[in-house]
Amino acid sequence: xxxxxxxxxxxxxxxxxxxxxxxxxxxxxxxxxxxxxxxxxxxxxxxxxxxxxxxxxxxxxxxxxxxxxxxxxxxxxxxxxxxxxxxxxxxxxxxxxxxxxxxxxxxxxxxxxxxxxxxxxxxxxxxxxxxxxxxxxxxxxxxxxxxxxxxxxxxxxxxxxxxxxxxxxxxxxxxxxxxxxxxxxxxxxxxxxxxxxxxxxxxxxxxxxxxxxxxxxxxxxx
Amino acid sequence: xxxxxxxxxxxxxxxxxxxxxxxxxxxxxxxxxxxxxxxxxxxxxxxxxxxxxxxxxxxxxxxxxxxxxxxxxxxxxxxxxxxxxxxxxxxxxxxxxxxxxxxxxxxxxxxxxxxxxxxxxxxxxxxxxxxxxxxxxxxxxxxxxxxxxxxxxxxxxxxxxxxxxxxxxxxxxxxxxxxxxxxxxxxxxxxxxxxxxxxxxxxxxxxxxxxxxxxxxxxxxxxxxxxxxxxxxxxxxxxxxxxxxxxxxxxxxxxxxxxxxxxxxxxxxxxxxxxxxxxxxxxxxxxxxxxxxxxxxxxxxxxxxxxxxxxxxxxxxxxxxxxxxxxxxxxxxxxxxxxxxxxxxxxxxxxxxxxxxxxxxxxxxxxxxxxxxxxxxxxxxxxxxxxxxxxxxxxxxxxxxxxxx
Numbered sequence: 001x002x003x004x005x006x007x008x009x010x011x012x013x014x015x016x017x018x019x020x021x022x023x024x025x026x027x028x029x030x031x032x033x034x035x036x037x038x039x040x041x042x043x044x045x046x047x048x049x050x051x052x053x054x055x056x057x058x059x060x061x062x063x064x065x066x067x068x069x070x071x072x073x074x075x076x077x078x079x080x081x082x083x084x085x086x087x088x089x090x091x092x093x094x095x096x097x098x099x100x101x102x103x104x105x106x107x108x109x110x111x112x113x114x115x116x117x118x119x120x121x122x123x124x125x126x127x128x129x130x131x132x133x134x135x136x137x138x139x140x141x142x143x144x145x146x147x148x149x150x151x152x153x154x155x156x157x158x159x160x161x162x163x164x165x166x167x168x169x170x171x172x173x174x175x176x177x178x179x180x181x182x183x184x185x186x187x188x189x190x191x192x193x194x195x196x197x198x199x200x201x202x203x204x205x206x207x208x209x210x211x212x213x214x215x216x217x218x219x220x221x222x
Numbered sequence: 223x224x225x226x227x228x229x230x231x232x233x234x235x236x237x238x239x240x241x242x243x244x245x246x247x248x249x250x251x252x253x254x255x256x257x258x259x260x261x262x263x264x265x266x267x268x269x270x271x272x273x274x275x276x277x278x279x280x281x282x283x284x285x286x287x288x289x290x291x292x293x294x295x296x297x298x299x300x301x302x303x304x305x306x307x308x309x310x311x312x313x314x315x316x317x318x319x320x321x322x323x324x325x326x327x328x329x330x331x332x333x334x335x336x337x338x339x340x341x342x343x344x345x346x347x348x349x350x351x352x353x354x355x356x357x358x359x360x361x362x363x364x365x366x367x368x369x370x371x372x373x374x375x376x377x378x379x380x381x382x383x384x385x386x387x388x389x390x391x392x393x394x395x396x397x398x399x400x401x402x403x404x405x406x407x408x409x410x411x412x413x414x415x416x417x418x419x420x421x422x423x424x425x426x427x428x429x430x431x432x433x434x435x436x437x438x439x440x441x442x443x444x445x446x447x448x449x450x451x452x453x454x455x456x457x458x459x460x461x462x463x464x465x466x467x468x469x470x471x472x473x474x475x476x477x478x479x480x481x482x483x484x485x486x487x488x489x490x491x492x493x494x495x496x497x498x499x500x501x502x503x504x505x506x507x508x509x510x511x512x513x514x515x516x517x518x519x520x521x522x523x524x525x526x527x528x529x530x531x532x533x534x535x536x537x538x539x540x541x542x543x544x545x546x547x548x549x550x551x552x553x554x555x556x557x558x559x560x561x562x563x564x565x566x567x568x569x570x571x572x573x574x575x576x577x578x579x580x581x582x583x584x585x586x587x588x589x590x591x592x593x594x595x596x597x598x599x600x601x602x603x604x605x606x607x608x609x610x611x612x613x614x615x616x617x618x619x620x621x622x623x624x625x626x627x
Contacts, residue, residue: 053535053621073616074539081537092532092624096236106536114225153536 001161001192002027002050007059009045019045020056021215027161027194032187034195034203037212044165046212047196051084051163052076064160081109085154089166091146093138093153099125100134103153110157117156124152128182144175151182155191162186164195168202180205229546230553237522244518245558248600251511252559255504255596256566256588262500264578264586266493271584277352278486279320279446281456283439283463284478292470301467301476305427305434311441314462318455320444323347324436326426332376332400332419334386334393341382342418343400344437345426353440354416361394361409368408368422376400377409377420401429439463443483452484505599512555512603519551519611530615531623540616547615551608552601559600563593 002025009020019042027033037043048054049061052068061068064083071079086092093102100121107117125131128148138146147167154162164183168176180202187193187207195202203209211218234241285301308322326345331338350356351363359380368375376398378386383393393407405421427433441459446452456479461471469476523530530543570586578585 048621051535053619053624074541077534077537077539080535086535088624092528092535094529094532096232105533108225109533109537109539109542157537 001029001031001064002194003060003062005060005062007049007056007061009042009049009054009056019215020049023059023215023217025210025217027192029192030187030190031208032183032193032195032206033208033210034197034206035210035212036196036198036200036203037218038198041212042215043196043212047163047165047194050161050194051086052080077109081106082157083160085151085157085159085162087147087150087154087162087164087167089169091138091143091150091170093146093149095138098135098137099130099141099149099152102138102149103156106153106157121152121156124156125149127155128152142175143171144178147171147175147179148182151179151186155186160192162191162193164193164197166197166199167195168197168199173201176201226546226549227553230550233522233526233550234553240518240522241554244515245554245561247511247514248508248555249511249558249562249565251504251508252562252596252600253566253569254507255501256563256593257569258500258504259497259592260566260570260573260586260588261583262493262497263588264573264583265496267586268580268582268584269489269493272355272581273486273489278482279443280353280482281441281443281459282480282482283441283459284437285467286475286478288469288473288476290470290473290476292473293468295468299469301469302435303437303439303463303467305436307436307439307463307466310466311439311459311462315455315458317445318443318458319441321442323349323440323442324423325350325438325440326423326430326435327418327437330400332382332386332398334396334398336388337386339382339385343426344418344420345423346420347423347440349440349442350420356411356420357413359410359412360391361407363409363411364420364422369424372425372428373422374403374405374425375408375422376405377411378407379417379419380410380412381417382419383407383410403429446483449484449487452481452487456481456484508599508603512607515551515555515604516607516610519547519608520614522550523547523611523615527615527618527623530618531620531625534620535624543616544612547612548605548608551611552604555600555604555607556597559597559604563596567593 004023004025007020007023008018011017011019023046035043035046045054049056052071055070063079066079068079094105097105100118103121103124104117107120112120122131122134125134128151130145130148130152133141133145138149141149167183168179171179176199183193183195184205195206197203283303285303288295288297288299288301291297303324305324308324311322312319328343329340330343331340333339344350346364347369348363348365356363361377363377364375367373378393380390383390386398387393387396390410393410396407397404398407399405443455446455460477460479463477464471533543567588570588573586577583
């Protein structure tokens with residue numbers, strides 16, 4: 001599903017910062033993987049590159065058979081929309097849209113009709129057990145509920161992969177377990193999931209842990 | 223499209239106060255533009271109503287006093303225009319003079335059975351009704367058959383008619399005595415403009431014997447198009463009169479002139495300048511509103527950087543962000559602009575009802591074509607106001623936008 005070959009990324013500056021050094025990585029379809037590392041290790045940069053939010057300098061990144069390299073803004077927007085579902089630490093829901101509208105938003109950018117996107121969004125909210133919260137604004141939901149709305153939004157386009165950036169970072173331990181459980185369940189349904197985290201509990205719940213130290217993959221697990 | 227409107231509606235509702243304040247500046251700009259345009263139209267309407275071909279193709283002359291010695295005459299001589307000048311002007315200036323008329327002003331005593339009044343009279347041709355803008359209250363003005371048959375008829379000002387008969391309407395058809403003869407009152411006119419009484423020119427000439435003097439010569443022009451034509455005609459006519467009365471053609475005070483043709487062209491020109499000035503002022507006022515919108519859109523884009531980042535992350539193309547920001551700006555400008563148009567129109571309606579019938583200000587309205595032009599200007603302005611903030615919005619990278627809390 002994901003294949004990185006000799007991937008390098010440097011942030012230019014007075015002292016250039018070589019954040020990712022010759023990364024080689026393969027994640028197969030249906031895997032539940034966590035990427036762990038200290039802050040500044042380059043794990044967020046890696047996630048941004050995987051999410052086509054950032055570019056890289058050399059090497060290759062293949063996502064579901066597509067080479068992700070030097071894409072235009074429009075093409076990367078379309079690929080993000082169709083192939084990737086994002087889950088963020090701070091949920092990143094739009095505050096003045098209710099849960100249903102937030103979940104339906106990616107489909108809006110695909111040009112899906114309102115009726116159809118609301119039906120699909122409702123389906124995902126039901127899957128997350130939030131059907132009764134569909135018309136609540138994010139501000140009226142608990143942290144765990146917000147994160148489940150965000151997961152529903154990530155799922156609504158039926159993406160190739162879910163990328164989660166510290167999905168439990170803003171949640172208490174009980175809710176964290178709940179959310180982690182949601183990811184496990186999705187993985188059981190066949191979804192490929194990559195979680196960036198520094199919560200060992202979350203890491204332990206995944207099938208494989210990739211450790212990043214100073215821009216390099218540290219253990220032989222990769 | 224409908225979805226786009228929904229999105230816009232949601233973001234505008236989300237920032238009610240800001241939307242209202244921005245909108246107000248646009249509405250105000252448009253309101254000013256409409257009111258100014260309407261007022262300029264009112265001034266123009268009044269002018270156009272006053273000036274018809276009959277009243278503008280005309281040069282009037284009055285005798286003055288010479289200031290230059292000429293052909294053996296000393297200066298300081300009074301020039302008095304004569305009845306024969308009418309034919310002389312026609313004869314000497316074919317192709318310019320369509321017709322010539324004259325008026326004589328005088329004072330006489332006029333009496334009914336109960337009263338006598340010493341008052342002013344003007345011996346006129348029927349055209350005087352249009353030239354003096356006589357407003358008839360009862361009966362009619364002097365007509366061509368009065369002229370042809372030297373009828374002894376009079377048109378009285380309502381004040382005189384009241385004095386003589388107690389009631390203006392009662393004067394109609396009655397006989398009055400003047401210059402030792404009986405005259406029939408055929409009409410009564412009103413208004414504050416001049417309080418003279420009118421009688422047929424020819425009748426007066428017959429009664430006054432060999433008195434050849436006229437107070438005013440009125441030359442009706444033909445074939446004139448430009449301001450230069452009008453000035454040339456005036457020069458030609460002045461030259462004829464100078465020759466007939468032996469004064470220097472250079473002597474400006476020997477002959478007083480009112481060239482209604484050139485002055486109406488000049489007024490027309492100044493009306494155009496007025497209209498241009500009004501557009502300029504209006505557009506500048508509107509511009510300050512537009513700058514306000516642009517400013518607010520910048521703020522709005524800045525505030526929503528994070529939101530735009532989210533949208534970009536879940537697959538919004540730069541173009542759809544661009545479209546949304548611009549559409550939002552157009553929505554604000556046109557919505558409030560429309561309100562401004564409506565308010566401006568309403569004020570013009572009120573003005574029209576209050577003072578829309580006066581001589582210098584008439585029916586201050588803007589027609590649908592101007593309203594359309596203004597609407598188009600609004601949409602263009604809205605697009606420009608939104609364009610730069612929108613370009614700024616899409617320049618931000620999604621990663622950076624997401625980091626912005």
